[in-house]
Amino acid sequence: MAAPTATAEAPTAGRLARPRFDRTRASGWLLLLPALAALAVLFVLPLSNVFVDSVTEPEAGLGNYASLFTDGYTLRVLGRTLLVAFVVSAAGLLLAYPYAYAMTLVGPMMRAVLVTIVLIPFWTSMMARNFAWMVLMQDEGLIQRMISPFGLGDVTLLGTTLAVGISMTQVLLPFLVLPMYSAMDQIDRRLLSAAQSLGAPRGRAFRRIYLPLSMPGIVAGVSLVFVLALGFYVTPALLGSTRNAMIAQVINVRTKELLDFGGAGAMGVLLLVVTLLVLGVSRRLAGQRASAVAPGYQPARSSGKGGQPGELRPWLKGYTALVAILLAAPTLVVIPMSFSSGTTFKFPPDGWSLRWYERLFTSPEWTAAIFNSIQAGLFTALLATLLGTTAALGLMRLAPRWRGALNGLLLSPLIVPHILVALVVFAAFLQWGLNGTLFGIILAHTAMAIPFVVIAVTARLQGMDSRLPGVAASLGASPFSAFRRVTFPLLLPGILSGAVLAFVTSLDEVVIALFLQAPGAITLPVQMFNSVTVQIDPTISAASSLIVVLVSVPILLAQVIGARRGKGR
Incomplete structure (x- = not known):
């Protein structure tokens, strides 16, 4: 009797489940x-x-797109934009990778400091950071005075593509550090020890094991920075010039001053196509690299055995300190400026x-x-x-x-x-x-x-x-x-x-x-x-310094409290 009853009730349960x-x-x-x-x-x-x-x-057809490739000027601007985005991504990678790697080796308190140094410019107003660079790079500014003993005092930075590239690298550096650190923090460092115990030199073990495992973070960070750099407007407008314009500046002029919505739209669509291509390639590369990570393992803490800090070599300490100064110092310039x-x-x-x-x-x-x-x-x-x-x-x-x-x-x-x-x-x-x-x-x-x-x-x-x-x-x-x-x-x-x-x-x-x-x-x-x-x-300096302080203090306190709690546990 029980079996027929169960069989009869099963369809009823199925019929009741479908409406839900x-x-x-x-x-x-x-x-x-x-x-x-x-x-x-x-x-x-x-x-x-x-x-x-x-x-x-202004008329139906592909004339706007044809002019992009025939007027000569647009291709130069696009090429300059792509070159700046590539250089910024490459320079940022060289700066961010050792810094993110050092974050995985240091103890909780020092890691909190390094994370805070990254988060402060990340959350600080972009206008404040660009204003700081404009102050530093102006004629007879601090940077020009610093390089004058080397016979380079007459070099003009403000209004050049070099100034735009330097500022964009510093502004976008947190977008590289954070994805890399997130990927590196999941790597089991015992794999390096195992490779060295089997006779692999330290450099080869790093190159063959750690670098491939950190590649998803590298691809994510570099592709994000490249895409962001393509559409940057504020930095080129403040630190660059019309002679070295990037594509965002040209789109702005065509839209707001010339009301050429057709030409500006064609440039925007071209920029979107380039962005989608970059994202597609990066996603494919990240997927291939991620498939190399063995699923299911539980990584040890990156700081080393027993939760103790790992070995931080002298050159890495110095390099990390220089990157930290690059991240923090330009933003802090606006504070003394506000009291001028x-x-x-x-x-x-x-x-x-x-x-x-x-x-x-x-x-x-x-x-x-x-x-x-x-x-x-x-x-x-x-x-x-x-x-x-x-x-x-x-x-x-x-x-x-x-x-x-x-x-x-x-x-x-x-x-x-x-x-x-x-x-x-x-x-x-x-x-x-x-x-x-x-x-x-x-x-x-x-x-x-x-x-x-x-x-x-x-x-x-x-x-x-x-x-x-x-x-x-x-x-x-x-x-x-x-x-x-x-x-x-x-x-x-x-x-x-x-x-x-x-x-x-x-x-x-x-x-x-x-x-x-x-x-x-x-x-x-x-x-x-x-x-x-x-x-x-100069009221901008007071506004910028107020933003920096309001952002820096809560982040610093949160990081220190979190580090102390983690150390206590």
Whole structure:
């Protein structure tokens, strides 16, 4: 009697399970719909319009693309941009790899210091870092005075491609160090000891074992820096010149000054194609390298046996110290500059005063810029957190065959070069009447910030036990109660991380805000940019130093506290 009963009940269970399966998938699509709609309106549709303009303006055809390869000037600019991006990536790799390797060898406290040195420029405003380099490289500046004893005092740096490359290397260096350190920290150092015990010299063991295992981090960091360098606008605009223009500067001129949306769109599409090719090749290389790592092993701590620091050779100590100085020193230059009594950017200052801090908090244009930035950052964080969190929850409820494509669509604003995003937004908002409004800046920043929230919340979801909501439901909790009591508290750290990333992204974003600026819609980064390019206003030094301090102190405290807790455990 038992067997027939079990057989009869099995189909019933299957019939009951299917509607629940369908409801889960349907709820996933409903949760995804707001974020997908926002990105479709604010990013995908404007991007397609730019492509259409590139083949229809000023007349239908491929004339804009043909001119890219026939006018001579565009190819030179593109070649210069690719060369600078390649040199910056290669120079950054040479600087970042030993530094990241040293981070895996030192003890907890020193590792906290090295990580802090990387994170401070990573989180500090890009305008502050570029302003610091402009002060250092100006005529009769500190760098020119330092090289004068070697007979190179008359060398002009500011306005050259060399200055752009040096600044971009320092600005992008954290994007190389962090992926490399993440990959190296997972390598089992006992493999090196095993190779040396079998007779391999130290250098050969490193070259044959450690270097291939760290290659995914190298590929990820180099490809990220190369793609970011292709769309860089602020650094070339501040430290370069029109004679040595990069492609982002040319796109800006064609869009804002000439209103040549067809030619600018063609250049943007070409830049996007190059970016996608680079990402495709890097992903293939990273996949091949990652397949060489044996699955399932549990690596020992990188610091060595028993958690003690590994051996750090003298040359590596010196090299690490030099890279640390390169990372930190240019950013710290703005602090003494903010106390200058002069009206120029001379460093070191001739006199000391608090006049620029007073102007920062009393001048109408600076206070309005600060208020606009905070307001835009808060609204961006709110909108992006709501849209990104629901999208991440929706992704986890879909079938695996849909997740990859939809996740790529949600992260697409990060893949497209930043200057092309600015062009896309400017062209669309010009038609919609949103140019020159703070609301337009908030919408554009929201589209840029959604991917950061999706990444943070998805990472938290993947580390959460998916059975917990089911257990709560089996104990009588409603779906809403299970989410409020179980899922939401577990997701809260990821949600807060995404909100912070969204706020910082909006607070530091300058290129899109430059395209959309108007007298009533100027953010703090735009005001800082204008204080250098439009007028000489040393108030930028006070704003930059305030940003550096507000970023540095929390990061340093968090790293020290974390290191002490880790040492105590």
